[in-house]
Amino acid sequence: MWNVMKAELLSRIQDRSAVVGVVGLGYVGLPLAMEFAKAGFRVVGYDVSERVCKLLMSGNSHIQDVPAADVATMVKKGLFEATTDESALGRCDAISIAVPTPLSKTRDPDMKYVQAATEAIARNAHPGMLAVLESTTYPGTTREVMQPKLEERGLTVGKDVFLAFSPERVDPGNPKYHTKNTPKVVGGITAACTEVAVALYSSCIDTVVPVSTTEAAELVKLLENTFRSVNIGLVNEMAIICEKLHVNVWEVIEAAATKPFGFMKFTPGPGIGGHCIPLDPHYLAWKMRTLNYKTRFIDLASEINSEMPALVVEKVSVALNDERKAVNGSRIMVVGVAYKKDIDDIRESPALDVIRLLEERGAEVVHHDPFIPRFRDGDHDGGGEHKERIGVALSAAELGRADAVVIVTDHSQVDYQQIVDDANLVIDTRNATARASRGRARVVSLAADPKPAASAAVGTPSRKTTAVT
């Protein structure tokens, strides 16, 4: 019987008569829904947000990487609908789940979104249906959290329904790699589950990589993101080392990167942000704690990375001190509040910590970010007061008014020469001003000062121009 169901599903995938559901229409879910629709499937997007569904059904997009025209075309062709009605999932033959997997206040996995999504699917499940979890999570989630919920409804996974895990690897803002041309790893609960999930993704993703279990697939994603976290932690520690040795870390990294093998370039910065790197390794650390194992690399990298915003603020404080000014009462412009360059996502951004720490010391902080003209504190980091912040222009007047300009995110479209020309003091955490020529501002770069800042600047009047590193 299950072989018949598998053959039927495979055939419906093959001839595109299968209806594909996507649960959660955010950064991951919406691009995926568009790929399925482009491949010729009818796609049902289910999201609990009325606002998101209305916006999409009116042919708009809330995700930078998905053009509104794509959404509008798919809605018009009848290939895509967005709904808050979970019963629509009952019409689906295959469902991908891309709901949030945040951490709780105690930094443990918060599985409530995955649980709620699984329950919605289970209530609407029918024999022959495939469900694939894409949300980043700890190894064991698909088997331990999802499988029992589906089987409570009397459906046996691998026989009546198919269940798999396939980690999402989307890199928002990446001009080269998108959902379609990024290889996709897939692991099922049974071999039949893997087979149907591979068939589904092969219909719209160029390369699909099967692995033997859901746990292996879950761990692939955690290895990838832990790898990034640990390497960023290492290079941030190298920046701290270079600060102390008065060696330019950027020069060291660029020279090391000329080695054609055995070295991969990572760059230091003001800390890590986004929905993945700061959170995902904690999922693995938590899982290992339940097995009485302490993940030392993960914990150390996380510690170093989370200390970077405080280090930046200390650098601002010392730089202002060199100008005979205090943080308290200074006007500070933070340039770039997104968690990485050229995107509009502010979740977990280190800029939020830098702003908070500066304000705790009494600074008046304004921001400029071409991607984030305004934002509300606390909406993105799960805490704090909900204060509306409206960005200021990157004008000569605003730059000149600021006692210090702190470059936190190095968006490509920002004019760094203008900042160096019009600001008084620049603290550059990304080496963004490296190519700018000497200007009016004194520029202090993270781990790039040739000699101790204090001795270099004692007695110097403010607004003195020194070499841009």
Ligand SMILES: NC(=O)c1ccc[n+]([C@@H]2O[C@H](COP(=O)([O-])OP(=O)(O)OC[C@H]3O[C@@H](n4cnc5c(N)ncnc54)[C@H](O)[C@@H]3O)[C@@H](O)[C@H]2O)c1
């Ligand atoms: N953003 C990234 O760059 C990225 C990259 C790789 C993996 N991931 C992972 O993908 C998952 C989703 O992340 P995202 O960035 O797309 O999140 P997101 O917040 O952009 O989108 C999630 C969507 O799910 C909806 N939602 C929440 N609960 C729901 C429910 N029970 N049923 C239906 N919809 C629900 C929300 O309303 C929201 O629209 C996370 O596990 C994340 O770690 C994210």
